[in-house]
Amino acid sequence: MTQAIDKAQGDGAPLIESEVTLASVSEHVSNLVLRPAPRWWWIGFGLSFTLFLVLVVAAAWLFINGVGTWGINIPVAWGFAILEYVWWIALASGGTIVSALFYLTRSEWRSATNRIAESMMLCAAAPAGLLPIFHIGRQGLFYWIFAYPNVMGIWPQFRSPLLWDFVCVICYVIMSIMFYYVGLLPDLATVRDRARTRTQQIFYGVLALGWRGSARHWANYKTVYFIMAAIMAPMVISVHSVVGLDFAGGLTPGWHSTQFPPYFFFGAVISGLALVIMLTIGVRHGCHLQGVITEHHLNALGKVMLVGSLMLTYSYVWEAFGPFYASDVAERTMFLERVSGLYAGTFWAKTILNAVIPQLLWLPWVRRSEVLLFLISLGIIIGMWLERFVIVVTSLHRNWTPSMWGNFYPTFWDWATLAGTIGLFLTLFFLILRLLPIVSIAEMREIIHKDKRT
């Protein structure tokens, strides 16, 4: 039955090109890290690193001058830092969804894309971790949120969703690193065995921990990997649901809604999938991986993204229905202001980008066209940024009473921080591309073997 499902997911495109063999996939993927970097890598890394330096400057400026350099003020006290934190952690969650959830469903298309997705997750977690620290104003005191015995004799407030969120994210990042490393072990051994220079042999030899691929190793590995995936899948749902609770726990109009946890998770599915698709298309061409990443994969990813878009659209409908079904004037005022006020452009843009344009994915030829998939994904990522903007800013700018009304205008440093976090993400991703095998070689070998049998 799983085979029938796999065939259906790919719409007939092969999961793996027939000329790929055990030896060739091991050689090709490990050469990506063992051979000198191609020119496009240096250009990409250089540009990303330049953008990252913008973040360094923006952060330094922020540390010197305080959060007043941003456009935030009362009543809109949550600005770019928070909305981008939500944006980045959603992008990160998408990586785990591809990797863990589709491991449990035994979808074979996942094997060629899971390393890209997991690498993306770790890279996106870095800006997601930094932004709340930037936001708190007194950045040096962020460690107060840790539950540790201190001379002040006080504890963090364990009943607060903001603390839950911190616990979720820190647990999530630590678990993701372990999950990532376990998945990497057999591939690091392959790279170690193919390394020819002394430095590479030592570097990958130590990283591989002496993995030999013995029957005992594999048996334990499979059990542990399966259990980890089974834990990571509900874990990632909880992480982004709790981000939703940060808002639902607040009494602000537009936030105080029970649908927020799933609403945020749906957003994580669609935006994470969009970024996975963009990176997969890039890596596929940059690293010449057309043999193992085929139309089958893009097709399957496109379908999951479409499902994400439908789920998100459902939440959009509820978000519009709620204020008029309930009898809260402030909720209605805020919503009408949202669709027709100063920020109406962002509202309609995110609706079109996330709910309308992705409907093109119903058409098989759109899912097969890399250009269209890339553009739709880019639109979704921008749309999801706008969605977070709408949720965070427009809710706050029309609070309960007119005395709590006010507008938010982002400053240069807001935009610089946004650009810088993108630079940080890309810098890390380019580094991973250079240092670690970007496709799970061991899983590809298993698929090649199965493919030859049938």
Next chain:
Amino acid sequence: MSENAVYGMMAEFATPDAVTAAARGLHLNGFRYMEAYTPFPVEELDRVLHPRRRPWLPIIIFGGAVLGAVYSYFLQYWAAVLDYPLNVGGRPYNSWPAFTVSSFEVTVLFAVTAAFAALLLFCRLPRLYHPAFNAPDFDRASQDRFFLCVEARDRWFDAERLRDIFARHDAVRVSLVPQ
């Protein structure tokens, strides 16, 4: 090379079926100290080589989860009820619904950490040196070849006899591995 400096006899195979057949044959002949090295998991092989595996791994992971649950709930209980009771909106000090989220996260964190530690423990890793690495061509065990090693400590270990058995199972290459 003296007899006691030998780790075992390593045979190289081209397919997972060949190595599984060889392992099965050796097992029937009474060999017990064997290990296979393959580029991807071969399930039948593990069943032949380690027929009686105990389910310790899931038990350890479950133990980690229980430890995490108890630890995280107790930490919150200690802070909110015993050490610094604070009335928040008239809620009970032990407001367990609010404590479940952090408890869940820490529970799964401990479970995954236990899984990671147990994996290293049961695989005896990290161990950068292992005699198996001395076998010629062994770098292909992580690429496209399948290896089977009968260790010298096996009571039936006999180089000539093993060469015969391996040859009958289409081994590509057979070699003695030094300790």
